[in-house]
Amino acid sequence: GQNIDQPTEMTATEGAIVQINCTYQTSGFNGLFWYQQHAGEAPTFLSYNVLDGLEEKGRFSSFLSRSKGYSYLLLKELQMKDSASYLCAASDSNYQLIWGAGTKLIIKP
Amino acid sequence: ETGVTQTPRHLVMGMTNKKSLKCEQHLGHNAMYWYKQSAKKPLELMFVYNFKEQTENNSVPSRFSPECPNSSHLFLHLHTLQPEDSALYLCASSQDGAGGPYNEQFFGPGTRLTVL
Numbered sequence: 001g002q003n004i005d006q007p008t009e010m011t012a013t014e015g016a017i018v019q020i021n022c023t024y025q026t027s028g029f030n031g032l033f034w035y036q037q038h039a040g041e042a043p044t045f046l047s048y049n050v051l052d053g054l055e056e057k058g059r060f061s062s063f064l065s066r067s068k069g070y071s072y073l074l075l076k077e078l079q080m081k082d083s084a085s086y087l088c089a090a091s092d093s094n095y096q097l098i099w100g101a102g103t104k105l106i107i108k109p
Numbered sequence: 110e111t112g113v114t115q116t117p118r119h120l121v122m123g124m125t126n127k128k129s130l131k132c133e134q135h136l137g138h139n140a141m142y143w144y145k146q147s148a149k150k151p152l153e154l155m156f157v158y159n160f161k162e163q164t165e166n167n168s169v170p171s172r173f174s175p176e177c178p179n180s181s182h183l184f185l186h187l188h189t190l191q192p193e194d195s196a197l198y199l200c201a202s203s204q205d206g207a208g209g210p211y212n213e214q215f216f217g218p219g220t221r222l223t224v225l
Contacts, residue, residue, distance in 0.1 A: 004151065033213060042113075042199065042216035043152075087152070095207045096165065097214070099152040 002026045004100035006088050011106045012078055020073045020086050020103045028093020032064055032071045035087040037102065043087055046073070075105075083107045111135055113217035115200050121223045122190065130185040130220050132200030140206040141183040142214065143175060146197040158183060159206035190224045197221050 003025045012018040024032065031050035035043040049055055049064035049071060061074040073086055085102040092098055113134045122128050134141065143155040157165035158177040172194075174186040183200055201214040 008149070042218050044216070045213040048213060089152075096154060096157075097152075099154075101149060101151045 002090075002092060002098045004088055004090060004098055006086075006100040006103045008101070009104045009106065011108060012075075014078055014080060014107055014109050016078050017074065017076050018078060018105065020075075020088075020105065022071045022073070022088035022100060024069050024071070024088070024090040024098070024100075026090045026092040026098055029066065030091035030093070030095055032062075033089045033091070033097065034062055034071075034073045035089065036084050037087060038084045046086075078107050080107050080109070113200060113202055113215050115198075115217035115220055117220060118218065119221045119223075121225065122187070123225050124190060124192075126190075127186070127188040129187065130198055130200075130222075132183040132185075132217055134181055134183075134200075134202040134215070134217075136202055136215060138202040138204055138215070139180050140203045141177060141180070142201040142203075143183065143185050144199040144201065146199055146219070152199070156185075157206060164206055187222075190222075192224050195222055195224045 006022045033048050034046040036046050037043040047062040049062050052066055054061055054063045059076045064071045085104045087102045088100040089097040116131045140159045142157050145153040154167050155169045156175040161177050172189050176184040197219045199219045200217040203214045204212045
């Protein structure tokens with residue numbers, strides 16, 4: 001079957017760095033998406049990886065290893081506004097997104 | 110209006126009621142999606158429309174009925190729902206039904222549905 005695993009909740013300190021991991025098993029693979037969802041709001045797109053390696057976008061970076069079925073989202077210089085849920089989603093052979101349950105990130109001052 | 114809009118934002122209905130959720134996208138996209146989001150569960154894809162044609166129905170009960178009159182509008186018609194259908198219903202759109210870069214999904218704010 002198809003499955004996405006990511007931690008349910010993580011806590012980090014303002015100004016620090018946090019890494020949110022995601023492992024996936026899909027029928028075929030057409031890329032890995034990360035979305036951010038603040039409480040009561042819509043998910044918003046953060047990043048897309050289809051090739052192995054690290055993609056950097058400001059304070060956020062995303063990494064992919066296709067051979068390991070593994071990705072992570074790295075958030076640097078954490079700010080209070082980064083408190084949100086982070087959703088990992090893998091695109092399968094039919095370009096359907098298979099979603100994880102999300103990782104709730106709590107930032108403490 | 111910009112992006113993806115959904116109405117109503119909140120809906121309370123009884124099990125015998127009939128109601129409809131509306132989604133509109135102003136992005137010129139050709140694919141639209143309905144998702145169900147329940148607490149602490151992954152987003153569940155319900156329906157996909159690509160160029161107004163339904164391309165995906167993920168074994169959704171018939172009490173949910175989608176309608177896509179054009180590429181900009183998507184409806185979800187609800188009737189005889191059950192309390193377990195209470196959830197956040199999200200609409201999304203993308204350039205088309207394929208994946209890849211520059212084809213990410215843009216989400217509306219959702220309709221919080223409560224079935225009594």
